[in-house]
Amino acid sequence: MKKTGLLVLIALLAAGFFYFDLHQLLTLSGLKSGLVQFEAWRSASPILVGGVFLLMYVLVTALSLPGAAIMTLAAGALFGLGWGLLIVSFASSIGATLAFLVSRYLLQDMVQSKFADRLMAINQGVEKEGAFYLFTLRLVPVFPFFLINLLMGLTRIRALTFYWVSQLGMLAGTLVYVNAGTQLGQIDSLSGILSPSLLFSFVLLGVFPLVAKKSLNWLKGRRVYAGYSNPKTFDRNMIVIGAGAGGLVSAYIAAAVKAKVTLIEAHKMGGDCLNYGCVPSKALIKSAKVANQIRHAEHYGLQSSEPSFSFQQVMARVQDVVRQVEPHDSVERYTELGVDVVQGYAKLIDPWTVEIQLNEGGTQRMTARSIVLATGARPFILKLEGLEDVGYLTSDTLWEAFSKRDTPPKRLVILGGGPIGCELAQSFARLGSEVIQVERSQRLMAREDEEVSELVETSLLQDGVAVLTSHTALRCERDGDVKRIVVEHEGEERVIEFDELICAVGREARLEGYGLENLGIETKGTIVTNDYLETLYPNIYAAGDVAGPYQFTHVAAHQAWYAAVNALFGSLKRFRVDYRVIPWTTFIDPEVARVGLSEQDAKVKGVAYEVVRYGLDDLDRAIADGARTGFVKVLTVPGKDKILGVTIVGEHAGDLLAEFVLAMKHGLGLNKILGTIHTYPTWAEANKYAAGEWKRAHAPAKILNWLEKYHSWRRG
Template sequence: MSEKEINVRIPTQGMTCAGCEDHVINALNSIGAKNVTASFRKGEATFQVEEKSDIEKAKKAIADTGYMPGEAEIISSERKPELSQEGDYDLLIIGSGGAAFSAAIEAVGQGAKVAMVERGTIGGTCVNIGCVPSKTLLRAGEINHLARMNPFLGLDISAGPVDLATLVNKKNELVDNMRQEKYVNLIDDYGFDLIQGEAKFLDENTVEVDGRKITAKSFFISTGASPQVPDIEGLKEVDFLTSTTALELKELPKRLAVIGSGYIAMELGQLFHNLGSEVTLIQRSPRILKTYDPEISEAVTEALTEQGISLITGATYERVEKDGDVKRIHIVVNGEKQVIEAEQLLVATGRKPNTAALNLDAAGVKVGSREEVIIDEYLRTSNPRIFAAGDVTMGPQFVYVAAYEGGVAARNALAVTEQKIDLRFVPGVTFTNPSIATVGLTEEQAKAEGYEVKTSVLPLDAVPRALVNRETTGVFKLIADAKTLKVLGVHIVAENAGDVIYAGTLAVKFGLTVQDLRESLAPYLTMAEGLKLAALTFDKDVSKLSCCAG
């Protein structure tokens, strides 16, 4: 391939079969495109052209065949990175989490001179105070809960008092080891510079770190986010917990109240419930998981309530006060005043981006209403030399999204590619028990996008794995295009939903149909079989099938 040739992807609607693919391929070949592919499942065409002006010719050729081309994306120009002698570094990265390390590894691989600035602990949120510590403690909580409340008659098991201090100490050991192996050790392995201290922009070319001025050709901001504190009277005068400090408690509270009921609130609330605390979740909206499909919200509400967690929805907060060791949360629900008392109060009402110390104005970087860094589809900020990704942009707050974005940002910053991010098929998992996993469109979103929708809702008690587990509160829901039966969304509340959702992600991303799921072989007595049973439920009563006849 010559240096001029450009790799292009064009979303193409209207293809429904291999014959449609041939029509698009022939049309693109006719205008001189090379290495042409088309996929009706992906809904896209890819090819190479020599000039950017040829892209419009390609779009017209597709349209002339009767299909609908979308906005073209240059996915790679196969260029060498644009490195120069200007500045101390080719790429200066601010932050050291998943996005930062992904960007650093990618940039070093392209031959760039790279530095990373970190003001605190190496590794960012996930390994230090997020995914890793919370999930290992959640697992401990699940084991304790099963020992106390197992669903199998005939098993005589019990659980003694929880030694929270020991659990937390072992959690810290795990975090320390993973931080060292997955982050710190990689700095020397890949050979980029680590600069300890807080970075502040002086201008668009320069940051200052503890008095040292550092210049770079391009910058990458990945400073993450921190717990947000709502404006409730008296709250700041009370020693409340956040998602960070809750994971460092050494004594189990008898009662825990949680302001908020998003994924962090639910995970940590259930953790302390499973360890033995009385837990109350309080939220403003009329139902938990208000942006999810109603069936998902209802299943989670039922599961948490069955387990003994108290849920209060539709609450208005009046004030918070402390009386000795007791915190009191004064709320109004349906016009009636209530007071919730607890020894510990956890505030989990979302996160705010870490941008306050960066002095972004000096670099011409615009922020939004929540102080998040504003980026375009190439992860470029309002300053074309500065890129950003991860939680600091308030996009999907998952470490795997941040890592994906970090690699894209590094390539774009070095002008190796001109690549847009694609976040259409991001799976999300909440690690409660049962866990919650979703990918693709909700029913409401699909209708808003103009689809005529067909849905399947399968209660968990129709899934044999759930029956043998004796844990049957949950649901599978599939959203499909009524005309083509293409799967648009998969939503699950079940044990191991996070493992099952990867199959759902592939189905949505690659345009599988309900019929494709029906015709696939699903292993019997796995939770993944629920996907196939949910597909069968579109036009069959699965309760009338033999156990493995799916």
């Protein structure tokens, strides 16, 4: 009601302005014809006229009415340069701020919620450099005065900042107009004030802050690099430290554009994903799934039986899969691509110099114009009393530890209810281990919606996993060969005996041993970077898990493009890293895949949304495959088919998600997906049917009612 009342008041004031022909006074001819009377009033009551003039100016600018330029001329004619400049300077800034506040009050919430994803980068830019951009706009009168006020009100710039920047930024333009007003008799039109030469001068004023910013960045760089001697020549264009996904892609891009690049890796090429994470875990998941299908073969019309297998052979297959993928990331391949691969431990000596402790012995130093840090992450280990005594494994170490075993561990405790913990818990349970999964939170996979967590827990329970949510690990104990973990739930302790324990509570960036602290490169759990992935030093970049905020192989590769391109071509053009459409998948059975907002995210962020849902139990291919568990859930802008986020639970969910990732990336809505032919019978039809559910929910009821009457009339 308050907003409606304000809108009515503004409309009435604007209507009155035109109804009483006040706009005729705020023209050049109107000003000239009434100047004698204005001067008489000013001579009789200078303070009163000055005050009324100031209030009128504030009102005109606050309501975004035409005439501010004429009033500025009038100020010069009536009050002279000094007093005119003073009055207009404050009146224009106050009026602009009122217009700014009205725009913010009436429209900001609606605009920010409706275009939250598109405005994210603008909001971040305004937060960091809003004053700079506003100052630039104020210096160049080419941009309409009222439009700047209204548009800035939609951003999150502080009102106080808006006021003082406007006060300073408009001073030069105000001075020109007020000064012109002192010579009002010589002015025939407003275009006479803003001659081409004067406009050019204003443009130069507008360019000045940009030049100043470049100069400040240069001075900042000088200060950052103070105390270091910049090499006159460089051995390389780029040095990349770490040969995981981020490092491999960075080096590949550099070599592709014919830059001289060295890739340094201390251990195995391919990083965690190839050797300990994505590849081996998916191989294990597949073997476990086949074992589960044998155990439940009656589901497919076959005879069920307990799978007979050698656990050692299962683990051997895992390593064989790694070996088959390994050539894609090998030293030989990257050498053929033109990358100089050096195996050893790298350390930053200065912003351009890297020292390498070679694996084969000795050291080597080299310099480069730019350096990319892609050192990855490692499993996070809980500080748990007695953990070292009982021994533990991680998602990195379990592969070698289990490679010689004939049988899986009989009693296995897994700490952690995130994606890694859930994948391992289900796989080892299906391979015959008695798995107890301990999670401190109230539910598994807490980043997902509650219904997803419930479905995941149900699936794990069906496979025999004992899921202990809301349980906190307190300590570990050992009595000879007997190993125990003590957990607490609702104030009561519980003792669990186990044969093996896997710590899967997350991963942390590798930050130590690379010389970051000696160079003063800031870290806060990850290496601190700006929007261009630059660290404190503009020539040193970070990409992948060590940079955050997402620890996914595909995000590391995504960041690597920005890091490499900015490092090699940043002096010409820089690119802000884009995190708007980030997909991820947890490869349990059924899979959980997501891109964009979940319902949980939308509620926390206050984003308005609608939900459309399609159950896979209705999909023909799911019925044929005997995998009817799951759903496709799409969040859209209310009343529109624009996709805000998608969650898919079910067979091949990670593959199904790709269509929605493409749609979100390129601004395609559900209508486009609905209008696309999908092969029958495939899993991908689920996406089309989800779009169909949205269309059905938004069917135009009135039009359909008229169509029904039309067809009835046509039947006679």
